[in-house]
Amino acid sequence: LTQTACWFPLLTLRPRTLSAWRYRRSRAMAHCSAPLTLAAASSPPVPCRKPLPKALAMPNLAPPILASEWLNTPEHLTLDGLRGRVVAIECFQMRCPGCVSHGLPQAQRIAQTFRPQDVVVIGLHCVFEHHAAMTPVSLRAFLHEYRIRFPVAVDMAGENGPLPQTMAAYALEGTPTLLLIDREGRLRARHFGQVADLALGAEIMMLVQESAGA
Numbered sequence: 001l002t003q004t005a006c007w008f009p010l011l012t013l014r015p016r017t018l019s020a021w022r023y024r025r026s027r028a029m030a031h032c033s034a035p036l037t038l039a040a041a042s043s044p045p046v047p048c049r050k051p052l053p054k055a056l057a058m059p060n061l062a063p064p065i066l067a068s069e070w071l072n073t074p075e076h077l078t079l080d081g082l083r084g085r086v087v088a089i090e091c092f093q094m095r096c097p098g099c100v101s102h103g104l105p106q107a108q109r110i111a112q113t114f115r116p117q118d119v120v121v122i123g124l125h126c127v128f129e130h131h132a133a134m135t136p137v138s139l140r141a142f143l144h145e146y147r148i149r150f151p152v153a154v155d156m157a158g159e160n161g162p163l164p165q166t167m168a169a170y171a172l173e174g175t176p177t178l179l180l181i182d183r184e185g186r187l188r189a190r191h192f193g194q195v196a197d198l199a200l201g202a203e204i205m206m207l208v209q210e211s212a213g214a
Contacts, residue, residue, distance in 0.1 A: 062179075062187040063169035065089075065124065067153035069136050071143060077151055079185050082120050086207045089179040091124045091167065094134055094142045096175045102194050103176025104148060109197065110204065111150050118208045123152035126167040126175065182207050 062079060070076050079087060090107035092099035104123070111121040127134045136154050143152060155164035170179065173192045180189040180203065188207060191200075 061185040062181050063166065065122070065153050066156040066165040066169070067124075068156045069154040071136070071140055071152045071154070072149060073151035077120075077122065077153070079181065083185050084183055085117065086114075086119045086183060086204060087179075087181040088119060088121045088204065089124050089181070090121065091126050091170075091172055091175055091177040091179065093125065093127055093129070093175045094139055095130055098194065099176040100146075103178070104146065106195070106197065106200070107150065107178070108148065110200075113201065114204065114208065119204060121150040123148065123150060124155055124166060125152055126155040126164045126172070128162045128164065128167065128174075180204065180207060183210060 064079055065077070067076065088107065088110050090099075090103055092103050094100075096103075107121050107123065110119065125134070125139055139152070139154065142148075153166075155166045158164050158168060170177075170187070170190070172190075176193070178189075178191045178195060178200070179187060180191075182188045189203060
């Protein structure tokens with residue numbers, strides 16, 4: 001099987017929830033072991049879900065990005081400071097094959113396709129495994145090697161376990177995960193795994209066309 005995503009092991013789930021998680025895990029073809037490459041994945045993309053209507057989006061603002069360090073930007077970015085633009089956050093790990101094969105290249109295509117005054121692309125390096133191998137120093141070299149130019153935040157380490165803080169705040173299942181935040185700062189979509197470019201582009205354009213005060 002072609003393995004396209006890295007899962008965080010949820011070891012404290014109740015039996016019924018665990019069964020559902022195992023089902024989702026089997027469909028996503030779980031843990032990392034494929035070689036790192038930027039070549040297009042051969043497996044069919046996971047269908048893109050329709051974005052949440054504004055009335056069904058998170059009633060409050062999306063959680064802030066809790067970063068210990070920022071790369072590729074001279075200043076720390078905040079979701080409050082990006083209000084008025086759509087924000088696409090690519091949550092990844094540098095040693096996750098799915099992130100390298102399709103998550104990060106897709107984020108680069110988003111940054112190249114949409115105007116920066118409409119859409120901001122941010123990377124979030126959220127490490128929940130192999131912590132010693134994925135340090136900020138290694139990440140800096142990785143970004144240079146793969147020519148990733150958009151800003152990247154290093155997710156702040158968790159206080160009570162391996163799961164970093166922003167990843168926990170968004171209840172992410174693993175990497176790669178793409179978050180879409182609308183002009184008003186609300187979470188409108190969360191895609192775990194591979195997403196088709198055309199469907200994702202249409203989804204982002206829908207959010208771009210919404211006015212900030214609507």
